Amino acid sequence: MSPRITLMTTGRVLGQIRHDPRTIGLILFVPGLLIALLRYVFDSEPMVFDRVGTMMLGIFPFTSMFLVTSIAMLRERTSGTLERLLTTPLHKLDLLLGYGIAFAVLAAFQAVAASAVAYYLLDLDTRGSVTVVMGIAVTSAVLGSSIGLFTSAFATSEFQAVQFMPVVVLPQVLLCGLFWPREEMVGWLQAASNVMPVTYSVDALLEVIAHPDPTGRLWRDVAIIAGATVVALVLGAATLRRRTP
């Protein structure tokens, strides 16, 4: 492993996105627009918007970075560049971390843009601070990237890769507490949501809504997200085979 190669890989991935202004636009502005939409859906219930809007600030980066990363990695596999990279001194982890850092940077910009819209234009209100919300948004983006890197191994085409979104992302969004409090779900659904990492992003954001300062439970949630990210990266590394049939 080499920090230089990792950072050059980050630079390369960001360079690719830099040449694609439409993708940048979609990453930066779509979450803000959707949150604005939610604001008017809940026009008569500002308290509900505070809750749902804040949770969405964690769910958007997870979903969009999952999608972008799994497609980017799939292209790397199908274009032959992955095979070529693995014949160079690059270490598998250089590649995965390079990707992870690149999308974390993108996610940070996305979080700033979406939070700015939510807090300053739409009057979203939480007891905790906006910077903590942005921090959680970035961690769930990195989680989304690492799960995307892993699942891309199971897709052989872009068609398949996008179909993984309803499989991997939707169940987590349905069970994370966004639509209905987890405590009121039947036992087996609660158990399922307990092993889904997005649950902990949303749980951490619920803590920010209710408490002015980061709580112990928030830090526990962040630690679980970090752990799930590491597990996904290790699984992702295992799917990168130097020798293929």
Place this chain on the structure above:
Amino acid sequence: MAYAVEVDHLTVKRGSRTVLDGISCGVAAGKVTGLLGPSGSGKTTLMRAIVGVQKVRSGRIDVLGLPAGSAPLRRRVGYVTQSPSIYRDLTVRENARYFAALYGTGYRAADQAVADVGLSDTAGQLVSTLSGGQLARASLACALLAHPDILILDEPTVGQDPVLRQELWQRFHELADSGTTLLVSSHVMDEANRCDRLLLLREGRLFADEIPQELLRLTETDNLEDAFLQLIISQRDHARSDAGPGEQAAAARSGSSVRPGAGSDLGGAA
């Protein structure tokens, strides 16, 4: 002769199909060796095995005295795939500089390699906007910049105009003169003339491992296309005379040799 690559009884299967069938050969150090054969003959598979990205069933490959694919070789072996494997959403220069960073050779080597393949004028252009020939050269540049000891080039001249093809072959020989070992595949027989040595592959078997002139002498032909044909026919005849009555028909139908190592009949072939 000193070999930079030694292949010993290499067998590769993909599913139930045998792609390479017990191949043994060597790639001479500091020479341009041509790997020729029709499409589907196993050229790419042999190259991938030498680079160390191909799962092999049996046999061994030593590259510069180390098992193929071992970590120290990743700095010393350059590989250019048949379909250009570079990033289409980066410019030529950005691609070259990224690969230079991986090999630790620096920006100057990257820019030099881009110039060497004649792409200085398009260095700032996105790869997706390049023509097929330019794309192949950009991909080649990303391997040249590492100054590898061995260069494995899979059909590098496909789609290039004749002048450029001439220049590329000249460049390959310059590299060989400076000590680089090159293995260059092609399915165009007229490129065989430009090689120092030839490996002829057909249906996963090695037909010949010779210098071009010797091949012409042995087959009593005056061009390599005919020489290759002659080899196939003579092997088929061997197959017929060796096989029993029932097997004869099968051998004739499949058109493949059933005599492993029949290349040695041509004298001196490995």
